Amino acid sequence: MAEIDYIAQAKESAIAALVGLALTVPIVGLRTDSSGPDGMTIDVRMLDAVLLAIGIGVGHFMVNLARGLLQQRRRAAKPAIARAANLKSVAYFLGAGALVFGLVLPGLPFADRYVMDVGTLVLTYVMLGWGLNIVVGLAGLLDLGYVAFYAVGAYSYALIASHFGWSFWVCLPLAGAFAAFFGIILGFPVLRLRGDYLAIVTLGFGEIIRVILLNWYDFTGGPDGMSRIPRPDFFGLPFARSSPDGATFHEFFGLEFSSMHRIIFLYYLIFALALLTNVFTLRIRRLPVGRAWEALREDEIACRSLGVNPTNTKLTAFAIGAMFGGFAGAFFATRQGFISPESFTFIESAVILAIVVLGGMGSQIGVVLAAILLIGGTEIFRDLAEYRMLAFGAAMVAIMVWKPRGLLSNREPTVRLGPKPGAGS
Amino acid sequence: MEYFLQQLINGVTLGSIYGLIAIGYTMVYGIIGMINFAHGDIFMIGAFSGLIVIVGLGALGLGSAGGLIVVAIIGAMIVAAAYGWALERIAYRPLRGSFRLAALISAIGMSILLQNYVQLAQGARVKPLQPMIEGGFVLMQKGDFTVNLSYLQIIIVGTTIALMTGFSLLIAKTSIGRSQRACEQDMKMAALLGLDVNRTISLTFMMGAALAAVAGMMFLIYYGVIDFFIGFLVGIKAFTAAVLGGIGSLPGAMLGGLLIGLIETFWSGYFTVEYKDVAAFAILVLVLIFRPTGLLGRPEVEKV
Numbered sequence: 001m002a003e004i005d006y007i008a009q010a011k012e013s014a015i016a017a018l019v020g021l022a023l024t025v026p027i028v029g030l031r032t033d034s035s036g037p038d039g040m041t042i043d044v045r046m047l048d049a050v051l052l053a054i055g056i057g058v059g060h061f062m063v064n065l066a067r068g069l070l071q072q073r074r075r076a077a078k079p080a081i082a083r084a085a086n087l088k089s090v091a092y093f094l095g096a097g098a099l100v101f102g103l104v105l106p107g108l109p110f111a112d113r114y115v116m117d118v119g120t121l122v123l124t125y126v127m128l129g130w131g132l133n134i135v136v137g138l139a140g141l142l143d144l145g146y147v148a149f150y151a152v153g154a155y156s157y158a159l160i161a162s163h164f165g166w167s168f169w170v171c172l173p174l175a176g177a178f179a180a181f182f183g184i185i186l187g188f189p190v191l192r193l194r195g196d197y198l199a200i201v202t203l204g205f206g207e208i209i210r211v212i213l214l215n216w217y218d219f220t221g222g223p224d225g226m227s228r229i230p231r232p233d234f235f236g237l238p239f240a241r242s243s244p245d246g247a248t249f250h251e252f253f254g255l256e257f258s259s260m261h262r263i264i265f266l267y268y269l270i271f272a273l274a275l276l277t278n279v280f281t282l283r284i285r286r287l288p289v290g291r292a293w294e295a296l297r298e299d300e301i302a303c304r305s306l307g308v309n310p311t312n313t314k315l316t317a318f319a320i321g322a323m324f325g326g327f328a329g330a331f332f333a334t335r336q337g338f339i340s341p342e343s344f345t346f347i348e349s350a351v352i353l354a355i356v357v358l359g360g361m362g363s364q365i366g367v368v369l370a371a372i373l374l375i376g377g378t379e380i381f382r383d384l385a386e387y388r389m390l391a392f393g394a395a396m397v398a399i400m401v402w403k404p405r406g407l408l409s410n411r412e413p414t415v416r417l418g419p420k421p422g423a424g425s
Numbered sequence: 426m427e428y429f430l431q432q433l434i435n436g437v438t439l440g441s442i443y444g445l446i447a448i449g450y451t452m453v454y455g456i457i458g459m460i461n462f463a464h465g466d467i468f469m470i471g472a473f474s475g476l477i478v479i480v481g482l483g484a485l486g487l488g489s490a491g492g493l494i495v496v497a498i499i500g501a502m503i504v505a506a507a508y509g510w511a512l513e514r515i516a517y518r519p520l521r522g523s524f525r526l527a528a529l530i531s532a533i534g535m536s537i538l539l540q541n542y543v544q545l546a547q548g549a550r551v552k553p554l555q556p557m558i559e560g561g562f563v564l565m566q567k568g569d570f571t572v573n574l575s576y577l578q579i580i581i582v583g584t585t586i587a588l589m590t591g592f593s594l595l596i597a598k599t600s601i602g603r604s605q606r607a608c609e610q611d612m613k614m615a616a617l618l619g620l621d622v623n624r625t626i627s628l629t630f631m632m633g634a635a636l637a638a639v640a641g642m643m644f645l646i647y648y649g650v651i652d653f654f655i656g657f658l659v660g661i662k663a664f665t666a667a668v669l670g671g672i673g674s675l676p677g678a679m680l681g682g683l684l685i686g687l688i689e690t691f692w693s694g695y696f697t698v699e700y701k702d703v704a705a706f707a708i709l710v711l712v713l714i715f716r717p718t719g720l721l722g723r724p725e726v727e728k729v
Contacts, residue, residue, distance in 0.1 A: 023511055026504050027470065028546040030477045034553060040480045048546075142526065189714050195525075196460055197713055200668050203661065204706030215699040346657070350533045357530045390541040396534025401519045404527035 009064050017057025024049040024056075091408055095365045102271055106264045116263045118379045120270055120335065124328055125375045127274035129355040129367035131324030134281055136353065137362035138290065139317035140297025141191075142199040145206025146352050148186075149179040149322040151213060151344035153329025155220060158339055161230045168232040172330050179326020180319040182209075187318035191311055206349055213341040225340025232334045234265060266335050273331060277324050278364055284320075293317050351375075358399050360406025369407050427565050431572045432694040433687070438578045438647065440686025441585035445640035446663035447670070447678035448592070449633025455609045455673040456629050457521060462532035463512055464637060465660015466539040467505050469653060471638025472645045473543060474504035476552055490557045498642045502635040508539075509634025510627055518623070536656075544653040551652040554645060581643045588639060589679060592632075596675065605629055609673070658702075662689075665709050671722025680720060684708075 029049035033041050105111055105119055128150065135143045156178040160171045190201045213220045220226065233239065237249040239262035250257045284290040292313045296303050300310055333339050355374060359366025374392065381388050399407070446468050453461040478497040516535045520528045561575030596602035604625045607615040616622045644659070645651050662685055670681025685705050692704040712720065 019507075019511065023507055026474055026477060026500075027543060030481060031547055032473075032476055032480050032552055033548070034550060040476075040483075040552070040554070042477065042481045042484055136526075142529075189710065193713055193717055196454075196672070197668060197717065199460070199529075200664060201706075201710055201713060204665065204709055207661070208703045208706050211700065211703050215697075346661075347537070350537070354530050354533065357526050361526070386541075386545055389537055390545065393534045393536070393538030393541060397516050397531050397538065400527045400531040400534065401516070404520055404523040 009061060009068075012064070013057045013061035016060040017053050020056035021050065021053035024052045028052055091363070091365045094369075098365070098368055106267060113260065113263060116260070116267050118376060120263075120267045121379065122371050122375045123267070123270040123274050124332060124335075125352065125355060125371040126368050127270060127277050127328045127331075128325060128352045129359065129371055130274065130277040130281060130364065131321050131328065132352050133356050133362065133364070133367060134284075134293075134324070135317055135321035136356050138281070138285065138297065139293040139314060139321075141314060141317065142195060143202045143318075143321070144199045144346075144349055144353065145186075145202035145204070145209075146321070146325055147344045147346070147349040148202075148206040148209040149183060149325030150329040150332070150348070151209055151341075152182045152322075153179045153326030154333040154339045154344075155213065155226070155329075156326065157330035157333045158226045158229045159219075161334075162226070162228065165230070167236070168230070168330075168334055169235075172327060175330035176323040176326040179329065180323040183319040183322025184315055187315045191314045191318070203346065203349070206344075206346060210341050210344055213344070221340075223340065223342075225338060225342070227338045229333050229337050229339065231262065231337060232266070232269065239265065266331075270328075270331055270335075273327055277327075280324075281364065289313065289316055354396050358396070358406055360408040363406065363408040366406055366408035373407075427567050427570050427572050428694065430565065432690050434572070434574055434578060435694075436687035436690035437683065438581050438686070439690055440683035441582050442640045442643050442647070442682075443659075443663045443666045443686050444679040444682025445585055445588065445636045445643075446659065447667040447682045448675060449637045450664050450667040451670075451672055451675060451678040452605070452629050452633050454667070456605065456612075456626060457517070459517070459525065459528045460532065460664065461512075461517075461630075461633070462529065462660075463516070463535040463539055464633065465656035465658075465663065466536050466543075467509055467512065467634045467656070468637040468641045468644075468659060468663075469651070469656030470508050470539065470543065471501045471505035471634070471641030472651045472655065473547060473552075473641075473653075474638065475501035475642040475645050476554060476651065479554065479557075494557060494642070494646065498639055501638040501642050505634040505638030505641070506631040509630040509637075512539075512634075513627055513630040518626075521626075536660075540653055540656065547653065549653065551650050554649050554651075556649060557646055577647060581647060584639065584643070588636065592636070593675060601625075601628060662702075662705060665705060668719055669709050669712055671719030673723070674719070674721045677719055677721035 025046070029044065029046045031043040031045055033043045102119075102123070106116060111119075128146070132143065132146045135141050135146070153175040156175040157168075157171045160166060160174055161168070186202070186205050190198060190205075193201060214223055216222070231239065234249045237247060237252050239249050241257050242248060242251075248257075249255075249261055255261070285294070292303070292308045293316075295306075295308065296310060296313055303313075304310060332343070336343075351374065355367055355370045358374070359368070359370035374395070377395070378388050378392055381391065384391075446464065449464050449467070450461060453459065453464070475497040478500040479493055482493055482496065512535060516531045517528055520531055558577050558580065559575075561573050561578070563571050564574050565572040596605065604615065604620050605628070607618075607620060608622055608625045612622055615625075641651075644655065663682065666681035666685040667678045668681070669684060670677030670679070685708075688705050688708055689701045693701045696704075716722075
């Protein structure tokens, strides 16, 4: 077993700290200050820069140390196939555990309003992640503008519900249909493009939608957004203390009025919507169209020569992914009661894509893990407001460098020839 | 006519800035085939470094406006190149040769990290800068409307042309350029022939970053305000420019930058300012539908 050479590592880390110093001195050490009376001044803060550089050196040393130890352990670890099988059963139990936990969460003693809100937020991102997973993970189309469909869903719901006063359950499918329609409109011209070209065009599309929402005052309210979006009701029973027309939820069921009812209802609503997305994805992977998606992801030319129509196949993936984005958007609108273009910036697309990729593309439970880690994790650190996004970016880089294929990267082939490896004799 | 001329001048100026940034995207894409998403933020760091040099030296009472700008440009190039190097070393090198999306996510993470880092280090407020070079030529006058060509615009376009020429020569004639082109064609073969691929890629990142820093400086002195968020939109536009011109092609990046700059100015001049970004992206989509590899891009031949 190779020993770790601490001296050499310490030297390397010292160099890293020096490089860090060169980077931090100009940007951190010299702060431009425009608050003074006589124009811009420089505020020298060399101590911060030096501390940060020392931090970089120490961090470098620790990471290398951990990496060395891990490598030593890995040599003694199980062979890869056994590990993969192990991972699969772990993922299975994790999934079952998460499902049960999600179901009983509102009944647990610590589940106050804050916990339920965070839970709802995480589930929204889980649903968005699963929706995008259809496009990116299954069909292999890199979409950097997924938030556009989220926005279309949210605004469709808000506009239809406030203008026509239709109930949430009528508007939800409509919002999904509109989003899917936009998916097709976008997909039709651009799906001939490949990889990064597609990525930049979808990014552009996301920005176009946002700019239009921002500037079309009389339709979308512009930067002020839309407020007083109707809240959902429990199949016709509103969540209110009293209602002029008919019974309210708590009256009908003979309960004490509590504002938690609506929050718990919203939680279960997004829970059900997310599960729907998941079950849909799992089932459609077994259907011909799902198999065509995965085949297309692996090799487009082989697919063409086998008679798969790439345009139609990609369009269905785009439309279905967009539809789930639209559902999530409608939910978002009804939960917030207020939407504005602020909520649909590129960073949202990046976060959703990061959840899919960090979780391990195509892995359903991986998306849940990544959403809990990224969204829940940053919620916990809300007190450190300024450092929150810094840590978010650093976590994205770190996880990718550590596990480039995502947290749960084991991908089970959908179709297999012959017996399972390791299963037979 | 006068209005048109003025818009043309403004558009070319803006296009030069986009073009300089687009070169960084296109070079990195050419060599390692990934979108360097944090490039826009390197541009932003370049602008901030320039601002720090100008304010710092100005406070010490050194130098005239012209000298200050030259020193600031050089300082910004050095700092941005250092950041470009570190960026590649930390976020991209460990992921080279692995799964393509991983590098993209890492890049997006780096972009978020750099933005928030500068926000924390330099404050979230916009940073104003007094105009350093004023005046210009009046080219035409008709009634109340004058067509101006400011000295600043001449400097920006002139610097861009000089840098482009120098840079094209660097790529075409020197050994650094040769090794870059070799890596672009076939990285493995270049390594087998004794080329230090890591060094070449680092150099590419540093050059792209230095050019972006010059663009950042120009942005700073042209518009007079910067904040930590400028890198995002300008970066995306520059990337759009690189794609429009055909990614991987240097003249393409320049052409794309000019086109995006012109489209944007003309659109805001003749139609609505609000929808200028929509116009730029819509043109991109149109071009890509008819020429999927951009205006000057090489057609991609896929072999089975």
